[in-house]
Amino acid sequence: MTKLFEAPLYPYKRCADQGAGKPVRHPVIVIGAGPVGLAMAIDLAQADIPVVVLDDNEKVSTGSRAICFSKRTLEILDRLGCGDEMVRKGVVWNAGRVFFGDRQVYDFNLLPEEGHKRPAFINLQQYYCELYLVERIRALQVAGKPVELRGGNKVVGLERRDDHTALTVRTMEGDYDLEADWLIACDGAGSPARRMLGLEFQGRVFEDNFLIADVIMKADFPTERWFWFDPPFNRDQSALLHKQPDGVWRIDLQLGWHIDKEEEKKPENVIPRLKQMLGEGVDFDLEWVSVYSFQCCRMEKFRHGRVIFAGDSAHQVSPFGARGANSGFQDVDNLGWKLKLILSGKAPETLIESYDFERERAADENILQSTRSTDFITPKSEISRIFRDAVLDLSEHHAFARPMVNSGRLSVPATYDGSPLNGPDASGLPARTRPGSPPVDAPINGTWLLDAMGHDFMLLGLGIEVPPLTELLGLPVKGITLSGEEIGPDLRTRYLGEAGEAVYLIRPDQHVAARWRKLDWTEITGALSVALGREGEI
C-alpha cells in the first residue's frame, strides 16, 4: 500500500511564468506548502487575492509530525472551509495517565467546557491536515479563485527591493525569476528564506532532540494520552504516547541534546525501547521513525518591509503543548485580513505593523509556556529536580498537586492585550471577551456563534438591535442581533456576565476589537478606524 505521504500530491508542472521572458510580478507569493503556507493561500484566495504557493517538494509531510490541532485551529479551518474534514477524521480524546519512574501516579479526564462547536483539540497526522488543505485549494481553483500551488519549485534566490522582492526559482527544467509585492515565508524552522535574507533566529532559549515514531498496534489499545516522567526506558527524559486515526499511535521519546541521531533511529535500538514502553506482549509495526531537533527561539522581527514570516520560520518552541502548527494558524488568521484590506486599498499599509505586535507577543507567550514545561520535564538544577519529584510524588495521593504537573500546556489563542488595534472596553462585562480576546464560541439559535461570523468586521448586538448589514468607512459590516431567549446561558456568561446588554465590534479574524454597553455610532466608527490602523486619519 502506498502511504498517503509517499504519493506526489502537487507534482511539478511547467507554468506560463517560466517562459515569460521577464519576471512576472504577483501580489502575494507564499513560500512553503506546509499547513501554514497552505492556510495562508486559502485565506487570501477566498477573498479573491491572487496568490502563488512555491514548494520544493511535491508531497505532504512525511510521518505524523504536528499531531495535535487545537480548538482555535479548528475554528480557523472552519473559516477556511475545511474544519469538518479535520474533525471527522481526527481523534477526540479526554482521558490520560501520568507515569513517574516505573509507576502510574494518576489518571485524568479533561472534561472540556461545553457549549463550543469544536472540541478542545483533536489528534490527526499532519499529512491529513495538509491533504485537506490541498483539497480545499483544488476546490477553490475549480470555483475560479486565483490560487496556484507549484510543487517542485525551490526558491534559491531572494532579493529585497524597495516595494517588492525578486525571487529565483529552481525547477527540474531550469531556473526562472518572479517578483512579489508581498512575500510570505512559511518555509519552516530551517527557513531557507530567512537564511537567504541574512536574518537570524534570536534569543535561543533551549534546544533538544526527540525520537518520534508512528506505530500500528495489532490489538486494541486505549485511546488515552500517556505521559512518562523519568521512565526506566528513557532515564532523566520524558516519553509520550498518543492515539491517532487509522490505528496509528504516536510515540515521542525525548533524547536530550548530545546524542547520535543516526544511531538512535536504527530499528534495533528503537524497537526494544518501544517494547519496554508499551509492555511485553503488545504487538506493533513500526510505520515511521525520525529524530526531530528543535530550538526554542524566535526572529527578532517577524516582518521586514513586505517580507513576512509566519509559523515555524518566525518562531519555534518545544513540542510540549502543541504550540507549533497551532500558533502558525493563528499567524495566518492574523495576517490574512490585514493583507486583504491593504491590497484592496481599504486600510493603510501601516495596518500590517500590528501583525508584528500581536504575533510577536503571542510567540513570547508560547516561549514562556514552553520553557516552563521544559523546566518541569527536564529540571535544570538539583533543587528544581527535588521540587519536580515532590510534585509528582504528591500527585499520586492528592489532587492539589496535579495542576502543577506540567507535561505541556495546551495551546490556547493569545489575547492581544494592549494591541494598537484595540478600541474601548466597557466596565462590567466578562474579562474573557475583553478587546483583543480571541472569540469564544457559544450556541445561538440552533447554530454556533462562530459559524455566524464570516470574514468581515461584524457587530454583535446582545439585547441591542444592530443592522444586519451596514457600511462603515467603505467596508461592509455585518450585524447579528440576539435578544431575550435567544441569549442562552453560555452566550450570557461569556459575553454579558451580569450586564443586561452589550454591543461588540468583532474583527475579521473574530477577535474582539471593542465593546460597549450601548449603541453609539460615533464610538463604533472610531473603533473601526482604530482597528484598521487608520487612527488619526478621520
Add this chain to the structure above:
Amino acid sequence: MADIVTTANLQEPDAFYADLVAAHDGLSKDESDAYNARLILLMANQIGDHVILKKLLQEAQRTSRKA
C-alpha cells in the same frame, strides 16, 4: 491587600519546632530534601493566595544571611 503574618502566630512554637526536626529523624540528606519539598508544597496549597505566597517567597529571600 492581604499581608503576610510576621508576628508570633504559631499556637505551639516549641512543639511545632520539635515535630519539624523529628520528622527528619533517620532520613538521608536526599530523603530530607524531598520531605522538605513535599512539606513546602502542602503548606503552599494550604495558603493558596498567590499574593501571599509571592510575599512569603520574597520574605524568605530578604532574610537570607547574605542579603
